[in-house]
Amino acid sequence: MSEKVDIGAQGFLYPMPMTLVGADLETGPTFMTIAWINRAEMNPPLVMAGLNKAHATCAGIREHGEFSVNLPSIDMVAITDWCGLSSAKRGANKAAPFTVERGTLAHAPLIAECPLAMECRVERVVDLGTHELVVGEIVATWTEQRFLDESGKPDVTRLRPFTLTMPDNRYWAVGEQVGRAWADGRGFEPPAEG
């Protein structure tokens, strides 16, 4: 560890995908800004999210057992950040800036302005302390033809999502393609065993 320094236990992943997680409250749909989220299982298709239990959205997720994961584009940085700064518990109507649509589930409000959105059914909730780890099964993924590539897959250069780094708290666009997964490693030669 010659040149290495230990900067402590508050380490983060670089970078983290930005989303707006939606749920229904008694007052209507609401959305919270979430970067601690990812896929967790291939089949069934599960997502995992670390959510601060204090948020109103968490109560909505627990009540209905359904939620949405909406991916905003870089045109939506300010509104996405506003959803993280404002609070439904303090009276903010966080659905007001959006066109809210419904897919197949009754309580997974979808943001029409987001280029991609998933509807999820809660599979389990694991209590971690301040946060809870919500595992959800994806039941539908909504996007538009204009965001798909020639093979019908979402194209990140058309979705134009953005990412977060902590603890410096900055948002970043996606950059250049630097390789192909399950492909570029074929050209790598590991060192011969001694």
Next chain:
Amino acid sequence: MSEKVDIGAQGFLYPMPMTLVGADLETGPTFMTIAWINRAEMNPPLVMAGLNKAHATCAGIREHGEFSVNLPSIDMVAITDWCGLSSAKRGANKAAPFTVERGTLAHAPLIAECPLAMECRVERVVDLGTHELVVGEIVATWTEQRFLDESGKPDVTRLRPFTLTMPDNRYWAVGEQVGRAWADGRGFEPPAEG
């Protein structure tokens, strides 16, 4: 949902952070390529990872209750992808290409070539089926002074990590800064309530 199309249940987050998760086997340290990972809790600092149980690394994590999360730079695309294509169970020595160092834990092998690496102690393992959701508490975050900004925080433009998109299976650099978190939303004016 006028223009929206449902492309099915296999939705993904865009983009996902690339890591090499390390553990000790009887034969020595090994690393697997993991993108389904993120933070899950602030205090204690927890990470969550969705890991295919078939991998040798998972057995090492379960045996020792410790693992590492190493963030490769874009200079390490081919070697990182190779770690995903090759298999310790089929005899590949996935530590051979790296300089392996130790921090404070006995069984969290760290890759010296990675600009940032975390040591983690298993907090719990949740069985999801094919995958397991490993929750780990970060005990140390190793980096180098040259990767830190003026305020002592890791600088993503110096770390130069890369990300993954699925199912198109492409790697991407981090792009331009597009905003500041918990800041840019202050300038957003939500529509007035009707």
